[in-house]
Amino acid sequence: MSMEDYDYLFKIVLIGNAGVGKTCLVRRFTQGLFPPGQGATIGVDFMIKTVEIKGEKVKLQIWDTAGQERFRSITQSYYRSANALILTYDITCEDSFRCLPEWLREIEQYANTTVVTILVGNKIDLLFLLSPPLPGNKIDLVEKREVMRQRAEEFANSQSMLYLETSAKESDNVEKLFLDLACELIRDAKQNTLDNNDTANAMPGEGKTISYLGCCSTN
Numbered sequence: 001m002s003m004e005d006y007d008y009l010f011k012i013v014l015i016g017n018a019g020v021g022k023t024c025l026v027r028r029f030t031q032g033l034f035p036p037g038q039g040a041t042i043g044v045d046f047m048i049k050t051v052e053i054k055g056e057k058v059k060l061q062i063w064d065t066a067g068q069e070r071f072r073s074i075t076q077s078y079y080r081s082a083n084a085l086i087l088t089y090d091i092t093c094e095d096s097f098r099c100l101p102e103w104l105r106e107i108e109q110y111a112n113t114t115v116v117t118i119l120v121g122n123k124i125d126l127l128f129l130l131s132p133p134l135p136g137n138k139i140d141l142v143e144k145r146e147v148m149r150q151r152a153e154e155f156a157n158s159q160s161m162l163y164l165e166t167s168a169k170e171s172d173n174v175e176k177l178f179l180d181l182a183c184e185l186i187r188d189a190k191q192n193t194l195d196n197n198d199t200a201n202a203m204p205g206e207g208k209t210i211s212y213l214g215c216c217s218t219n
């Protein structure tokens with residue numbers, strides 16, 4: 001691959017429980033669609049999208065991993081070279097939130113110390129579900145959310161992660177998710193060049209912490 005097509009190349013890996021919407025987030029961002037009847041990912045899959053940020057071409061290599069436990073040993077091997085991880089859960093599924101500490105242990109064990117991690121609560125379009133109204137009744141609004149935003153934000157803060165809520169279905173915050181990550185990675189890369197410190201080749205070690213990331217729009 002020639003360096004001429006882009007200024008930066010970053011590898012982003014999506015992880016999280018099965019069915020939380022990782023594939024749909026990737027498809028929405030890379031292809032602009034919400035795939036109907038999306039089947040479970042087998043092993044890993046990847047897509048590429050090049051974006052332009054402040055006049056610089058950024059090539060994003062996006063790896064979508066299977067959430068199912070039986071693929072864990074395959075997917076773990078993709079953590080190491082990731083520049084960023086998108087840890088995804090489903091805001092309408094408490095179970096997918098409760099598994100987050102388990103995912104964080106995986107990150108600590110397999111990812112690079114310099115990896116940028118963002119927590120994403122997906123499916124915000126399911127916040128309210130319109131149940132079919134009975135004749136003469138008012139339309140019912142049903143709260144589908146099982147994980148309150150504040151709780152998720154507090155968890156993300158405690159783990160020094162950014163937090164974002166998305167809908168792959170309605171396209172809410174999906175562009176923002178990937179573009180903010182790209183901005184953060186560019187900033188890190190520039191900082192590393194300044195420090196003359198090639199963290200891209202850093203080896204994972206014991207007792208890692210997850211690096212804090214600020215967000216493009218806030219700086």
Ligand SMILES: Nc1nc2c(ncn2[C@@H]2O[C@H](COP(=O)(O)OP(=O)(O)OP(=O)(O)O)[C@@H](O)[C@H]2O)c(=O)[nH]1
Pocket residue numbers: 016017018019020021022023024025035037038039040041042065066067068122123124125126166167168169170
């Ligand atoms: N309402 C709603 N449904 C979604 C959204 N994102 C994904 N889904 C649905 O959730 C189901 C699982 O989506 P996937 O993208 O396959 O989930 P995944 O996390 O990639 O699952 P694995 O590949 O098994 O790890 C599918 O039925 C999607 O249509 C969303 O933003 N809103």
